Amino acid sequence: LAQAQTVKVGLILPMTGPFASTGRQIEAAAKLYIAQNGATVAGKTIELVIKDDTGTPDVTRRIAQELLVNDKVSFLAGFGLTPLAFAAAPLATQSKTPLIVMAAATSSITEQSPFVVRSSFTLPQITIGIADWASKNGIKKAMTLVSDYGPGIDAEKAFKERLTAAGGEVVGDVRVPLRNPDFSPFLQRVSDAKPDALFVFVPSGAGSQFMKQFVERGLDKSGIKLIATGDVTDDDIVDSMGDVALGTITTHHYSAAHPSPENKAFVEAFRKAANTRPNFMAVGGWDGMHLIYEALKKTNGATDGTALVEAMKGMSWVSPRGPVSIDPKTRDIVQNVYVRKVEKVNGELYNVEFSTFEAVPDPVKAAK
Numbered sequence: 001l002a003q004a005q006t007v008k009v010g011l012i013l014p015m016t017g018p019f020a021s022t023g024r025q026i027e028a029a030a031k032l033y034i035a036q037n038g039a040t041v042a043g044k045t046i047e048l049v050i051k052d053d054t055g056t057p058d059v060t061r062r063i064a065q066e067l068l069v070n071d072k073v074s075f076l077a078g079f080g081l082t083p084l085a086f087a088a089a090p091l092a093t094q095s096k097t098p099l100i101v102m103a104a105a106t107s108s109i110t111e112q113s114p115f116v117v118r119s120s121f122t123l124p125q126i127t128i129g130i131a132d133w134a135s136k137n138g139i140k141k142a143m144t145l146v147s148d149y150g151p152g153i154d155a156e157k158a159f160k161e162r163l164t165a166a167g168g169e170v171v172g173d174v175r176v177p178l179r180n181p182d183f184s185p186f187l188q189r190v191s192d193a194k195p196d197a198l199f200v201f202v203p204s205g206a207g208s209q210f211m212k213q214f215v216e217r218g219l220d221k222s223g224i225k226l227i228a229t230g231d232v233t234d235d236d237i238v239d240s241m242g243d244v245a246l247g248t249i250t251t252h253h254y255s256a257a258h259p260s261p262e263n264k265a266f267v268e269a270f271r272k273a274a275n276t277r278p279n280f281m282a283v284g285g286w287d288g289m290h291l292i293y294e295a296l297k298k299t300n301g302a303t304d305g306t307a308l309v310e311a312m313k314g315m316s317w318v319s320p321r322g323p324v325s326i327d328p329k330t331r332d333i334v335q336n337v338y339v340r341k342v343e344k345v346n347g348e349l350y351n352v353e354f355s356t357f358e359a360v361p362d363p364v365k366a367a368k
């Protein structure tokens with residue numbers, strides 16, 4: 001009996017440190033995908049090689065190099081933060097290895113290598129929807145608060161351009177450090193300026209600290225509307241924020257409460273496997289594995305990197321998040337963006353979707 005050959009997927013994630021929840025969610029989703037779809041695809045056995053980069057770019061780069069040279073992986077995947085994806089992208093180009101970005105979301109990441117394919121999202125893709133919601137809901141003056149790195153700067157720019165184009169105004173913009181941010185001095189300024197709304201982007205997990213300080217400063221009672229990308233009310237943390245989060249309006253590509261049969265099955269299986277609710281990082285991991293499986297089917301198991309990336313271009317499927325496709329020009333994911341409100345469902349807080357922008361591409365690259 002011929003033995004099936006192994007195809008290795010190097011999954012590089014922050015499994016420790018401040019961004020460990022991203023790693024945990026993606027690891028659980030990738031393992032669940034294999035458990036549900038079988039470890040064999042196109043005659044090859046899929047093996048995950050999971051490595052912890054602690055969220056440090058130098059470590060990501062070193063691990064990627066080791067996975068390519070020693071483990072001979074056919075795919076690099078994961079990438080929990082933008083700087084980590086930037087650190088590894090040149091290695092994907094040199095080695096002609098597909099690099100699947102399952103989490104990081106700065107628009108320009110896919111431009112760092114023709115071997116990058118993204119299953120997560122981009123901040124501009126998500127942010128224009130909340131700016132549109134704001135201008136249609138009486139918000140004329142807004143302030144912005146973002147983490148001071150790629151995705152935050154993308155979000156700030158997209159929000160400002162879109163709100164301004166609709167006749168609104170951004171009357172103050174602040175960037176807070178990515179690590180150990182203290183929001184309170186800025187929140188005092190917001191409280192004094194009394195804009196109609198505060199728009200926020202912080203990465204997955206950091207929303208808890210933000211919401212705590214938002215309440216401590218009394219902003220929940222100030223009449224200033226809190227609007228955000230769904231990163232802030234991440235499914236991993238939204239229930240623990242308490243009732244103060246109720247009514248927060250966000251836009252995002254995934255909610256654990258998305259009402260589709262595919263998502264109901266995904267959430268139930270994920271809960272069984274990981275004993276927690278999947279968040280948008282989990283769905284990025286799940287769809288990234290789907291890309292790997294379907295590309296291998298198209299190449300009949302061949303692992304030539306160029307052929308695998310070509311196979312991914314234009315691919316479309318129904319994800320737990322809704323219908324998605326890979327833009328053949330940009331290698332970004334085209335997907336629905338949902339407007340959601342934090343509500344209580346069966347005693348737990350969820351982001352409940354109430355309207356949809358369909359098949360949204362990354363608007364920055366679409367404009368080029």
Ligand code: DHB
Pocket residue numbers: 022080081082083103104105106150151202203204205231
């Ligand atoms: C990035 C990280 C996040 O945790 C997130 O929610 C959005 C973007 C990033 O670094 O690209």
